[in-house]
Amino acid sequence: MSLKEKIDILKLPEHIAIIMDGNGRWAKQKGKSRIFGHHHGVTAVRETTEAAAELGVKFLTLYAFSTENWNRPKYEVDSLMKLLVKTINNETKTLNKNNIRLLAIGDLKSLPGNCYEELNDAMRKTAANTRMSLVLALSYSSKWEILDAVKRIVKDGIKTDQIDQELFSSYLTTTGIPDPELLIRTSGEYRISNFLLWQIAYSELYFTQKLWPDFRKEDLYEAIFNYQNRERRFGKTSEQIKQK
């Protein structure tokens, strides 16, 4: 039985989020520039998106560029932005063919003008697609997102007794997107790196040694299979969960 066949389709995570890490190290191992690693990272993005959609996952969120990534050398930032524009441009047709909607979270207005326009254009063109949403986290960080939500709540004059988890969630850039049940990080680092801190309160965390450019469909199946063999208790006891 293949790993894919072992996955229980009835217990799929509705939302998987991924911290794609290790492009730089992958390239270094091959004696190449970091940019080479990012280019090969696109193949992993394509494979993972295809695998998630084929299984029936409804939301796939990819951490493509963090607020902190702006501090990388200018050459690397510029190359990543160019790659992003090129990839979005190249893949919009394929997204439509596969009924996949493109969404983005983060401080999108801080992106270079052409990148922001390309992104908005692709989101508009794929807006009616219903099979899966591919969510790109761009110029994203949780601390930025949470502060931005607090500022807008105050600006809107919301009274303290109106503020609950639901209202707060609706002010985050992920509004309308369910919290991820599964968060994957590649490259053997055990960190969250300012990603979806509010939304992963009860997510299952999965870490793999694989560097992102080497991540393939089988690696996604492995993560989902591992997730399906865990007991999610949400603060309750094991006995309470089994009684359900």
Ligand code: FPP
């Ligand atoms: C982390 O590896 C990766 C990134 C900061 C960028 C991710 C971008 C891509 C995979 C390409 C474009 C993506 C899309 C969605 C079109 P790193 O550079 O931090 O690697 P290192 O930790 O080994 O240095």
